[in-house]
Amino acid sequence: QLQLQESGPGLVRPSETLSLTCSVSGGSMTSSSHYWGWIRQPPGKGLEWIGSVYYTGSTYYNQYLKSRVTIFVDTSNNHFSLKVNSVTAADTAVYYCVRRRMAYDKSGFYGGQNFDYWGQGTLVTVSS
Amino acid sequence: SYVLTQPPSASVAPGQTARITCGGNDIGSKSVHWYQQKPGQAPVLVVYDDSDRPSGIPERFSGSNSGNTATLTISRVEAGDEADYHCQVWDSSSDHVIFGGGTKLTVL
Numbered sequence: 138q139l140q141l142q143e144s145g146p147g148l149v150r151p152s153e154t155l156s157l158t159c160s161v162s163g164g165s166m167t168s169s170s171h172y173w174g175w176i177r178q179p180p181g182k183g184l185e186w187i188g189s190v191y192y193t194g195s196t197y198y199n200q201y202l203k204s205r206v207t208i209f210v211d212t213s214n215n216h217f218s219l220k221v222n223s224v225t226a227a228d229t230a231v232y233y234c235v236r237r238r239m240a241y242d243k244s245g246f247y248g249g250q251n252f253d254y255w256g257q258g259t260l261v262t263v264s265s
Numbered sequence: 266s267y268v269l270t271q272p273p274s275a276s277v278a279p280g281q282t283a284r285i286t287c288g289g290n291d292i293g294s295k296s297v298h299w300y301q302q303k304p305g306q307a308p309v310l311v312v313y314d315d316s317d318r319p320s321g322i323p324e325r326f327s328g329s330n331s332g333n334t335a336t337l338t339i340s341r342v343e344a345g346d347e348a349d350y351h352c353q354v355w356d357s358s359s360d361h362v363i364f365g366g367g368t369k370l371t372v373l
Contacts, residue, residue, distance in 0.1 A: 186362035251298035
C-alpha cells in the first residue's frame, strides 16, 4: 500500500523559506502515469493546489504561486520536496503531499486528473 | 480563471439521500472528482471521472455530471458520512487544478 509522509518545520518566520519533504513508501515514484505534488489548506478554508512534479523533474505550478514555489524530486531516495520563498501569514496552512493520476479526460486532453493518495498533512505556521 | 461553486452547507437525515452540487461553466465537458474530508483528516477520493468509485468506497456514493452542474449523491446516509466534500477538476486550457470551496454535510 502506497504511503506518503510529510516532514519539516512547523513554524517559519515571515520572509523566510518554507521547506517540506514528502517520503514515499510502498511503491515506485517512477510510474509514467503519475505526478507527485503539494496541496495546502489554510485553517477553516478550502483546498489550494500548489504544484506537481514528474519523476523526470518536469514541473507544473499554480500560476498565482509560481514566482515563490519550487518542487523537486529525488527518486533515488524516494522523496520529493517543496520550497516556498518569502512567506507571509497567508502561507499558514496544512500542507499535504499527494500523488496525481495522469490520464485523458472526456474532452481528449491528457493531463493530471484526480489525487488518489494523500499524506496525513502537516501544519505550517508563519509567525515571528 | 475557471471557478467551481459549491453550497457551503447541506443537511440530511440518516437513511435519506444527500445530493451535493458543484457548479461551473460547461462543467459537463470536464472530468469531475470528489473528496470526503473528516475533521482533522486528509481528504479521501470518493468519486473520480464523474462517476467512478475507487476500490473500498461504498456503492452508496455516486456521481453525475451534465451541463453546468456536477452532483455527488450519497444514498442511505449514515452518521459517519458527516464531513466536508470537495469537488475538483483539471482545467486543460490553463493547465490548472481547480477546487470548489467545499460543502459541509451535516447528518441530522
